[in-house]
Amino acid sequence: MKPADHIILIGFMGAGKSSVARRLARFEGMSSIDMDKYIAREAGMSIPEIFDTEGEEGFRQRELAFLGSMLTRERTILSCGGGVIVREESRELLRQLGTVIYLKVDAAEAISRISQPSTRPLLSGATPPAELLAARVQYYEDVAQLTINTQGRTILQVTQAVQRALRSEGKL
Numbered sequence: 001m002k003p004a005d006h007i008i009l010i011g012f013m014g015a016g017k018s019s020v021a022r023r024l025a026r027f028e029g030m031s032s033i034d035m036d037k038y039i040a041r042e043a044g045m046s047i048p049e050i051f052d053t054e055g056e057e058g059f060r061q062r063e064l065a066f067l068g069s070m071l072t073r074e075r076t077i078l079s080c081g082g083g084v085i086v087r088e089e090s091r092e093l094l095r096q097l098g099t100v101i102y103l104k105v106d107a108a109e110a111i112s113r114i115s116q117p118s119t120r121p122l123l124s125g126a127t128p129p130a131e132l133l134a135a136r137v138q139y140y141e142d143v144a145q146l147t148i149n150t151q152g153r154t155i156l157q158v159t160q161a162v163q164r165a166l167r168s169e170g171k172l
């Protein structure tokens, strides 16, 4: 076992990471951490406010610092922000932190699932979501040990698929 043995969910905005993490934690009697919520609480600002005042770079730096802090924490289920894989140092930390699961979804379905687009600054940025996703897919795949297709599936179905995959890896 690695020193930190977290269960880590990554994937594009709207992939279902936060909901699946909460459900999985409930089913398994484990704790879960939502990275965006944690960072916002610690910063005393919402995610859009962090982007406004510190830029995307400032936010990525906060993500990196948060991942570093996870190295010494008790095992948990961690749902990450969709862009956590953008920086090489963050990808390296993710690999060290435990079992990384990529929740896969296409851009159209991801966007249709997001009820409050205004909370995601990059959805109103210059790059269309499909392009943003296309540029990231290689990183998601590169970091993840397991990939779960979420297309057309409910949170419950995805959670059960994640459970099955983790069980077969001896991680649950």
Ligand code: S3P
Binding pocket: 011, 012, 013, 014, 017, 036, 047, 080, 081, 082, 083, 084, 119, 120, 121, 122
């Ligand atoms: C981002 C995704 C968001 C949040 C921030 C940036 C991204 O998280 O971290 O708005 O770069 O894709 P969710 O994936 O939870 O929406």
